[in-house]
Amino acid sequence: MESTAYFKDQFEQLQQTGPQGTIAGLRKEGFEDFNGRGLPSFRDEEWKYTNISTLFQQEYNLDGEAGIEPSELDAIRLPGHEQANELVFVNGIFKAEYSCIRSGANELIVMPLQQAAEGEYKTLVETHLNQSAAYIKDGLQALNTALIYGGLFIHVLKKQEPVQVYVYHILEAAAGPVLAQPRSLIYADKGAQLQLTESYTTIGNADSLNNQVMEVVVEENAYVEYYKLQNDNSNASQVSTSHIRQIGRSYVHTVSIALNGGMVRNNMNLVLDAEGNESHMYGLYLLKGKTHVDNHTLIDNRKPNCFSNQLYKGIADDSATAVFNGRIMVQPDAQKTNAYQANKNILRSDLATINAKPQLEIFADDVKCSHGCTVGQLDEEALFYLRARGISKEKAEVMLLQAFAADILVQIKPKALREHAEKLIDKHLSL
Amino acid sequence: MLSIKNIHANIAGKEILKGINLDIKAGEVHAIMGPNGSGKSTLASVLAGREEFEVTEGEVEFAGKDLLELSTEDRAREGLFLAFQYPVEIPGVSTTNFIKAAVNEKRKYLGQEPLDAVSFLKKMKEKMALVEIDQSLLSRSINEGFSGGEKKRNEVFQMAMLEPKLAIMDETDSGLDIDALRIVANGINKLRSPERSILLITHYQRLLDYIQPDYVHVLYKGRIVRSGQKELALELEEKGYDFITDEVDLSLGL
Amino acid sequence: MKEKPEALEQAVLNEYKYGFVTDIHTDLIAKGLNEDTIRLISEKKNEPGWMLDWRLKAYAGWLKMEEPTWPNVKYPPIDYQDIIYYAAPKPKKQLNSLEEADPELLKTFEKLGISLNEQKRLTGVAVDVVMDSVSIGTSFKEQLSEIGVIFCSISEAIQQHPDLVKKYMGSVVPMTDNYFAALNSAVFTDGSFCFIPKGVRCPMELSTYFRINAENAGQFERTLIIAEDNAYVSYLEGCTAPMRDEHQLHAAVVELVALEKAEIKYSTVQNWYPGDKNGLGGIYNFVTKRGICKGDHSKISWTQVETGSAITWKYPSVILKGDHSIGEFYSVAFTNNHQQADTGTKMIHLGKNTRSRIVSKGISAGHSNNSYRGLVRASKQAANARNYSQCDSLLLGDKCGAHTFPYIEVKNKTAIVEHEATTSKIGEDQLFYCKQRGIDAETAVALIVNGFAKEVMNQLPMEFAVEAQKLLAISMEGSVG
Numbered sequence A: 001m002e003s004t005a006y007f008k009d010q011f012e013q014l015q016q017t018g019p020q021g022t023i024a025g026l027r028k029e030g031f032e033d034f035n036g037r038g039l040p041s042f043r044d045e046e047w048k049y050t051n052i053s054t055l056f057q058q059e060y061n062l063d064g065e066a067g068i069e070p071s072e073l074d075a076i077r078l079p080g081h082e083q084a085n086e087l088v089f090v091n092g093i094f095k096a097e098y099s100c101i102r103s104g105a106n107e108l109i110v111m112p113l114q115q116a117a118e119g120e121y122k123t124l125v126e127t128h129l130n131q132s133a134a135y136i137k138d139g140l141q142a143l144n145t146a147l148i149y150g151g152l153f154i155h156v157l158k159k160q161e162p163v164q165v166y167v168y169h170i171l172e173a174a175a176g177p178v179l180a181q182p183r184s185l186i187y188a189d190k191g192a193q194l195q196l197t198e199s200y201t202t203i204g205n206a207d208s209l210n211n212q213v214m215e216v217v218v219e220e221n222a223y224v225e226y227y228k229l230q231n232d233n234s235n236a237s238q239v240s241t242s243h244i245r246q247i248g249r250s251y252v253h254t255v256s257i258a259l260n261g262g263m264v265r266n267n268m269n270l271v272l273d274a275e276g277n278e279s280h281m282y283g284l285y286l287l288k289g290k291t292h293v294d295n296h297t298l299i300d301n302r303k304p305n306c307f308s309n310q311l312y313k314g315i316a317d318d319s320a321t322a323v324f325n326g327r328i329m330v331q332p333d334a335q336k337t338n339a340y341q342a343n344k345n346i347l348r349s350d351l352a353t354i355n356a357k358p359q360l361e362i363f364a365d366d367v368k369c370s371h372g373c374t375v376g377q378l379d380e381e382a383l384f385y386l387r388a389r390g391i392s393k394e395k396a397e398v399m400l401l402q403a404f405a406a407d408i409l410v411q412i413k414p415k416a417l418r419e420h421a422e423k424l425i426d427k428h429l430s431l
Numbered sequence B: 001m002l003s004i005k006n007i008h009a010n011i012a013g014k015e016i017l018k019g020i021n022l023d024i025k026a027g028e029v030h031a032i033m034g035p036n037g038s039g040k041s042t043l044a045s046v047l048a049g050r051e052e053f054e055v056t057e058g059e060v061e062f063a064g065k066d067l068l069e070l071s072t073e074d075r076a077r078e079g080l081f082l083a084f085q086y087p088v089e090i091p092g093v094s095t096t097n098f099i100k101a102a103v104n105e106k107r108k109y110l111g112q113e114p115l116d117a118v119s120f121l122k123k124m125k126e127k128m129a130l131v132e133i134d135q136s137l138l139s140r141s142i143n144e145g146f147s148g149g150e151k152k153r154n155e156v157f158q159m160a161m162l163e164p165k166l167a168i169m170d171e172t173d174s175g176l177d178i179d180a181l182r183i184v185a186n187g188i189n190k191l192r193s194p195e196r197s198i199l200l201i202t203h204y205q206r207l208l209d210y211i212q213p214d215y216v217h218v219l220y221k222g223r224i225v226r227s228g229q230k231e232l233a234l235e236l237e238e239k240g241y242d243f244i245t246d247e248v249d250l251s252l253g254l
Numbered sequence C: 001m002k003e004k005p006e007a008l009e010q011a012v013l014n015e016y017k018y019g020f021v022t023d024i025h026t027d028l029i030a031k032g033l034n035e036d037t038i039r040l041i042s043e044k045k046n047e048p049g050w051m052l053d054w055r056l057k058a059y060a061g062w063l064k065m066e067e068p069t070w071p072n073v074k075y076p077p078i079d080y081q082d083i084i085y086y087a088a089p090k091p092k093k094q095l096n097s098l099e100e101a102d103p104e105l106l107k108t109f110e111k112l113g114i115s116l117n118e119q120k121r122l123t124g125v126a127v128d129v130v131m132d133s134v135s136i137g138t139s140f141k142e143q144l145s146e147i148g149v150i151f152c153s154i155s156e157a158i159q160q161h162p163d164l165v166k167k168y169m170g171s172v173v174p175m176t177d178n179y180f181a182a183l184n185s186a187v188f189t190d191g192s193f194c195f196i197p198k199g200v201r202c203p204m205e206l207s208t209y210f211r212i213n214a215e216n217a218g219q220f221e222r223t224l225i226i227a228e229d230n231a232y233v234s235y236l237e238g239c240t241a242p243m244r245d246e247h248q249l250h251a252a253v254v255e256l257v258a259l260e261k262a263e264i265k266y267s268t269v270q271n272w273y274p275g276d277k278n279g280l281g282g283i284y285n286f287v288t289k290r291g292i293c294k295g296d297h298s299k300i301s302w303t304q305v306e307t308g309s310a311i312t313w314k315y316p317s318v319i320l321k322g323d324h325s326i327g328e329f330y331s332v333a334f335t336n337n338h339q340q341a342d343t344g345t346k347m348i349h350l351g352k353n354t355r356s357r358i359v360s361k362g363i364s365a366g367h368s369n370n371s372y373r374g375l376v377r378a379s380k381q382a383a384n385a386r387n388y389s390q391c392d393s394l395l396l397g398d399k400c401g402a403h404t405f406p407y408i409e410v411k412n413k414t415a416i417v418e419h420e421a422t423t424s425k426i427g428e429d430q431l432f433y434c435k436q437r438g439i440d441a442e443t444a445v446a447l448i449v450n451g452f453a454k455e456v457m458n459q460l461p462m463e464f465a466v467e468a469q470k471l472l473a474i475s476m477e478g479s480v481g
């Protein structure tokens, strides 16, 4: 049986001990919302293919005070980190002591969310934190809001070239199952440029569940690249909600790579809330074992003359499950929208499953929208061609799978990261 | 046939045509030449009644009627035909059906009975031979997946079917190879008659080698800056537009 | 090539032209739904005990179910106690031939373009006519029975062919499959029954014409078609209703069974009253249609032209159980004014080498909303299953909506599923091109819409394709501007 009573205790404790103000108010809203909705069930259309309630059959440790060894951090640093700002979350709490800010204060401001909410960024936080709840009604997002604690605030100012930010999410699960609920608000100021990368690592053998909510606000002329690398162990589950709102004419480019994990749900929401926005959303999932990955995306076109392009590709092998639920909305005001979506899947095993639900919802007439979705196998012709040239079947298959992934990998613009992802994938495919 | 007096036209608040005067008598062939962006297609669009263009000044008389008062389709039914520079694709609508609809709409306007299937087919066959167009093309959707040359040939075929009083051919020669150019030009020549006027918009002398124009005009920055006989086209071919446009720019103080 | 453009070109300015009411005496039962209502219906139809038991079981199931909320449609709650569940034109005596029917009735059907008069009958089409809750009569019955084809009302089949009905009714759509199917199973009043025995190719189109006439009455018909090994049948249904300010509920169930190498082609031209320009009145069309390709190499093909109803909720589906079986779904759904349609299909691949094809064309105008919802499932055993889906939407105007919700579920690694969808509007350039050739906007739009829908229209039997195109043209009136 799922038990959620301990969330209430945690909530009450936070409300009593922590400072009052904006965040305490949001927690209250979140808690009420969570009480009203409860945990999502598979009867809920948005959770039809991912039965998250199984993850809540055990009680998790909510303790955010765990620490890590420096060597543990060194082991997971991403290539190119020497030039990047490195931010560390442990069990969902932003840890300044492990983090390293390399940019100047005129380029990047990083501080705990609570501090931002009380000081000079009060108005920004009040305006934008939990804005996403207006677009997405979801019990787990509400739960994150109900228990906001130790969150992160980032203000990006740098204009000449992108500021690099690496965020490491570490879950310390040696002592027992842990639930982390990181929360962050990122504000890309007018004309600012950001390259943001997130990775996830569970330490220890117990289960981990990372219920993350990240909100990104993109101002006029800002430029944001966002990369997500999920290659955690098979006890590591997560519900990762990224909510990006383009409130000025701007450019957003996201790439989400999922290789390994337990049950993974990615909510990637892009709201195009200003005229002339351009957005690109890419995803790759190469699943083996029992990994379950559900990519749940929304591209919400709200203003005229926006362009969006989405391509998600994936493979399910062994008894893995891949879900793609991609929704494109074109609101009545969003005339002259161009929105394209494609989803391509390869099923490699009869124990694996692929569920796809691409959706177009269009309320404006002067638009060009299309979507395509396929489920199939490796191209037999190509396989035969390679084998006829003397390449072994196994090798030929790997080559074709690499080629399948390549379309997405080229979308990772920083070279060091792209090469890193390529290496991970080569290793993953040849195992 | 057609008499254009001091036409000014805007698009998106920008004046493109700045006082065009042109008279075309029945049976005459006029050629309009001019550098890119000078307003040639705009003139054609204005005559055909494209709504995006706003006529701010001037008059046009066509076959005794005030052309600007007529709707686009009535202009067509009165006998004004525009062969488009970029013919549009209409998926799902077969070319044959489309032409049949057009022919019969015109007949209805003129108070004639619609053509029955047999006479229509007969007429199609006749005109197909004229422009050497293939039957298979006509059973496909209008212009969908047609090559550039096929689209142009289809325009001339439609002209043949609709038997207009005035045909405006907007760069019907561009994108054609030598053989296709000859076929299209021959088609147009066969459609010449003492009652039918033709306005050719082109960049190249090579079309005018096949279709001898009575007059040649040069359009530049929204005005007809030079008119002459067919020799003017030869001179343009030899010297380029510069020798005229430089002069004009000078006189405009540019 | 089949080309029938004239119908569209003759678009006449015409509102819903089937909206008249026939003035005949009607046998009505009181409003409301409970076990007694069901007993009364069963009694009026003189049904055997097993049928009543079946109905009561379905009713018990329905009571425990909830109305679905996932469709992309909005309507005020339906009061199931405010509906009349049985309405029959009086007197209901056994007719020996259709000519014996009430002259008012015959006139009604003449007006609808369906002549029941022996001399004027559509040649090559046998018609069963259902008005409100009962079948008025069936034509060509004798000729058909000579070759073993049974074509009669479902009420008659329950009496005359109980074994077939017992064997197949509810075998494709279980009585409590969904909320509306359960309701239908409890209160269905009439419908058509077709049985094509082994090896028989039915020589004529079978067709049922449904008409709602009575006020406040719901229509709950049930159709069952069985094609035995190597049999073939093409079946068509048409429907209309008077214009009334209240909404009326239509909840039908259609079951198709195709045995080995059998083929069933089922075409629908749905033209229930859609409500007026402001969304007042109109039929709620909540229908469960499902076929099973039970035998190897069998084929079921659904074709639908949907122009009517205030709300449409229907997903004609195929269960591809036999190896090498084929399922097809061709649909044109046109919505105008305040109509809402949530329609599509389900293709459930169970057998090996099964194939399915989905072509859906949605056209939205006015303030309407048009949704395609389709499921393609390849189960573990469905080796080499193939599906291809194409869903196109055309928007006429900026107040309407077009939505696509495909669900794709694949569990077999040799399956290939492809889905494509596009949304577009009629371009200004296209309209200008047509006008420059002397074709006015209204005709141009009709031509383009006709072209857009052609792939589906071509699937209709010849006799009905022209009707369907006329219907489309009429429904489009006033949607351009």
Ligand SMILES: Nc1ncnc2c1ncn2[C@@H]1O[C@H](COP(=O)(O)OP(=O)(O)OP(=O)(O)O)[C@@H](O)[C@H]1O
Residues within 6 Å of the ligand: B011, B012, B016, B034, B035, B036, B037, B038, B039, B040, B041, B042, B043, B052, B085
């Ligand atoms: N829809 C429009 N909006 C704004 N400007 C336009 C539009 N259509 C045409 N123009 C402008 O009007 C001018 C004349 O264009 P037009 O197409 O008439 O030139 P043209 O003489 O036919 O050139 P070409 O030889 O390249 O076909 C150009 O500067 C063009 O950019």
Ligand SMILES: [Mg+2]
Residues within 6 Å of the ligand: B040, B041, B042, B085, B170, B171
């Ligand atoms: Mg031009």
